[in-house]
Amino acid sequence: MKKFFSYIFGAFMIFLLGVLLVFMFKLPVVQSFSREEGGRIVLFTSFVLLMMLRVPIAFCLSIPAFLTAIYLNLPTMVIFQRMGAGINAFSLIAIPFFILAGQVMAEGGIAQKIVEFSNILVGRVRGGLAMVNILASMFFGGVSGSSVADTSSIGAFLIPMMVDQGYDRDFSIAVTITSSTLGIIIPPSHNMIIYSLVAGGVSVGALFMAGYIPGIMVGVSQMIVAYIISRKRNYPVAGKVGFKEALIITRDSILGLLVGVIIIAGIIFGVFTATEASVVAAVYAIIITVFVYRTMNFKKLLRTFQNTAIVIAMVLFIIASSSAFGYLLAYLKVPALVASALTSISTNKYVLLLLINLMLLFLGMIMDMAPLILITTPILLPLVRSLGMSPVQFGIMMMINLGIGLCTPPVGTTLFVGCAIGKSTMERVAKASIPFYAVMVAILLLVTYVPWFTMFLGGRFAR
Numbered sequence: 083m084k085k086f087f088s089y090i091f092g093a094f095m096i097f098l099l100g101v102l103l104v105f106m107f108k109l110p111v112v113q114s115f116s117r118e119e120g121g122r123i124v125l126f127t128s129f130v131l132l133m134m135l136r137v138p139i140a141f142c143l144s145i146p147a148f149l150t151a152i153y154l155n156l157p158t159m160v161i162f163q164r165m166g167a168g169i170n171a172f173s174l175i176a177i178p179f180f181i182l183a184g185q186v187m188a189e190g191g192i193a194q195k196i197v198e199f200s201n202i203l204v205g206r207v208r209g210g211l212a213m214v215n216i217l218a219s220m221f222f223g224g225v226s227g228s229s230v231a232d233t234s235s236i237g238a239f240l241i242p243m244m245v246d247q248g249y250d251r252d253f254s255i256a257v258t259i260t261s262s263t264l265g266i267i268i269p270p271s272h273n274m275i276i277y278s279l280v281a282g283g284v285s286v287g288a289l290f291m292a293g294y295i296p297g298i299m300v301g302v303s304q305m306i307v308a309y310i311i312s313r314k315r316n317y318p319v320a321g322k323v324g325f326k327e328a329l330i331i332t333r334d335s336i337l338g339l340l341v342g343v344i345i346i347a348g349i350i351f352g353v354f355t356a357t358e359a360s361v362v363a364a365v366y367a368i369i370i371t372v373f374v375y376r377t378m379n380f381k382k383l384l385r386t387f388q389n390t391a392i393v394i395a396m397v398l399f400i401i402a403s404s405s406a407f408g409y410l411l412a413y414l415k416v417p418a419l420v421a422s423a424l425t426s427i428s429t430n431k432y433v434l435l436l437l438i439n440l441m442l443l444f445l446g447m448i449m450d451m452a453p454l455i456l457i458t459t460p461i462l463l464p465l466v467r468s469l470g471m472s473p474v475q476f477g478i479m480m481m482i483n484l485g486i487g488l489c490t491p492p493v494g495t496t497l498f499v500g501c502a503i504g505k506s507t508m509e510r511v512a513k514a515s516i517p518f519y520a521v522m523v524a525i526l527l528l529v530t531y532v533p534w535f536t537m538f539l540g541g542r543f544a545r
Contacts, residue, residue, distance in 0.1 A: 117154065121414050125150040125407075139450050140396070143403035143457075150410050161406045168405020168456075169398050172357065173279055173286070177272040178394045179360035183341070183367045185390045187222075188235035190371030190378045192338035196221045197240060199335035202328045204305070209312020210319055211244045212257050213305050219261035220268060220301040221339060233262040233496045234503070241504045247318050252506055252514035253311065259500035259511070260518035261304055263485035266451070267478070268297035270345050270363070273451055275356060276401065277477045280408075280459045284473045286356035287349045292474050292540025296482060296529050303521040311517065337370050397452060404456030417461040424465065431469045435530050438462055439483060443523075446487020450495065454484055474540045475533050482526045489515060 128146040137145075147161050187193065200217040204210060218236055237258040244254035266273050269290035278284045311317075323331070344366065345359045354362065371378035378386070411417065424437055445454055459480070466476045488496045491512050501508050529535050 118414050121150050121154050121410070122416065124153045125410055125414065129407075133448065139453055140399040140403045143400070143407040143453055147403070147406040147410055150414075154413075160409075164406040164409040165402035168402045171279055173275060174398075174401070176275050176286075176357040176360035177397060178390070179364040180270055180272045180275075181393055181397070182387075182390045183360070183363040185386050185393070186364065186367040186371055186378065186383075187338065187341070189382055189386045190367070190375060192335075192367075192371065192375075193218070193222055193235035194239060195331070195335040195338055195375075197236060198331045199339070202323050202331060206319060206322060207309065208319055209249075209309055209317040211240070211247060211249065212253070212308040212312055212317065215240050215244070215254075215257045216261040216264075216301055216304050216308060219258075219264045220297070221342075222265070230262075230495055230499060233259055233499045236262070237500055237503045241500070245504075249317055250315070250514070251504055252510045253315075255500045255504035255506055255511045256514035256518060257304075257308055258504075259489040259494075259496045260515055260522065261301065262496045262500075263482075263488055263522070264297055264301055266485050266488075267293050267300060267481050269293050270342070270356075270359070271481065273455060273481060273484075274477065276452055277455050277459060277480065280456050281463055281473050281477065284477060288474045288540045288542075289477050290346060290349060290356070291542065292478050292536040293481065294539055295535050296478055296525060299528070299535070300482070300522055300525050303525060304518055307517045307521055334375075337374060341366055400450070400452050401456060404453045407453075408457055408460055411457065412460060417464060420461050421465045432531065434465070434469060435471070438466065439479070439526065439530060442480060442483040443486060446484045447490050448493055449487075450493070451484045451488060454487075455480065472533065472537060472541070475529070475536045478536045478540070479526065479529050482522065482529060486519065486522050486526070490519070 125146050128149050129142055132142040132145060144161075144165070147164075148158060151158050151161050197214060197218045200214045200221065201210070204213040204217055207213060215236065218240070222236060237255070241251075241254045241258055244257075245251050265271070271290070271293065274289040274293065275286055278286045278289060341363055345363050348354045348359050348362065349356055368378070368383070372383065424434055427437065428434060442454075442458065445458065463473060463476060467473065488494050489500075491497060491508050497508060497511065501511055504511070
């Protein structure tokens with residue numbers, strides 16, 4: 083609570099300094115700027131300054147929005163209205179329930195059961211635990227939809243286990259954090275729901291289906307890299323699991339794995355919408371952890387609800403702030419300027435898509451995922467549509483792009499979580515992650531330039 087109030091006080095002081103900045107822009111010496119040019123300068127200057135001061139991202143978005151509104155003589159009530167409108171969408175109801183489902187599964191020990199099941203499938207090859215780590219992330223990503231939940235739950239016991247069996251510590255963390263990005267590519271993914279909302283109602287079912295082939299490709303390519311490195315370093319082979327034990331593990335894990343099957347099958351066959359699927363997932367997760375596995379008691383469930391409420395509050399505050407920031411971007415004609423700047427470099431479709439990827443990769447290194455989706459989608463989507471790219475394909479391209487950003491310095495969320503769990507430095511883990519970054523970028527380029535990888539399944543549900 084003390085830390086929260088210190089953030090509020092710091093943000094208030096920065097806001098006062100920003101007001102002074104706005105009035106400085108009213109001085110005659112800077113009146114040579116047009117109204118729109120001055121607004122852009124205020125918006126981006128204050129945003130960059132706040133980012134450099136490491137102010138929480140929600141304040142980095144909302145404070146510049148208010149300052150720019152003051153500079154432009156817009157009623158500040160407009161900013162509040164835009165923030166409210168940004169979270170006043172029925173489809174956003176899915177996000178809290180998917181987050182709750184992921185938190186319940188992480189706390190309820192489902193991740194460990196998935197790891198044990200993955201060990202049956204791939205544990206007997208060289209570097210088996212590394213392969214188990216990646217395969218478990220593929221399964222858990224399709225259940226929780228959260229990269230951070232994946233890193234914290236799977237990494238909490240697999241990283242120490244890998245180190246104890248002779249795996250390099252930095253390699254163990256690198257495998258964990260890079261494979262955790264599968265949680266935002268393989269459905270369900272609440273980030274896909276955010277993209278669907280800001281992209282003008284792109285079918286969530288189409289996005290979910292479009293993520294399967296790229297997600298599996300990323301997972302398989304990471305397993306190949308892990309196998310090659312494991313053979314080179316002579317990492318151990320996991321112990322053999324007996325047939326009877328394998329049957330017990332499969333029986334215990336199958337209920338957890340069914341969550342993803344129920345969600346996707348329900349959406350595909352029209353049994354329920356993505357929003358309704360999120361509620362089904364949350365209720366199902368609570369039932370199997372409380373009444374079937376009995377790994378979740380009332381005290382743990384209450385703590386899970388509290389943690390989920392905190393995460394949801396942060397996510398919704400970020401979405402609201404991003405909505406106000408995005409409104410001013412449109413008001414100041416920033417999307418048109420960005421499109422003009424990119425097309426001035428080249429009019430070649432392939433070059434433009436490469437530039438967009440480079441831009442998203444860079445931004446993903448310095449910003450969180452949700453605000454980036456909310457800010458960059460309105461700017462870039464009209465441009466990629468003019469190049470003939472489907473919004474569904476662009477959505478998956480963005481998920482992979484920003485997923486790479488989650489595990490790259492300086493602000494990669496899963497990188498920080500993995501380093502904290504594994505007790506290593508960001509620099510060493512980032513260096514160990516380079517081979518995994520390389521294959522993720524290769525898959526990104528395939529998704530960018532070959533529509534089949536996303537549209538073969540996604541195109542059947544696009545509208």
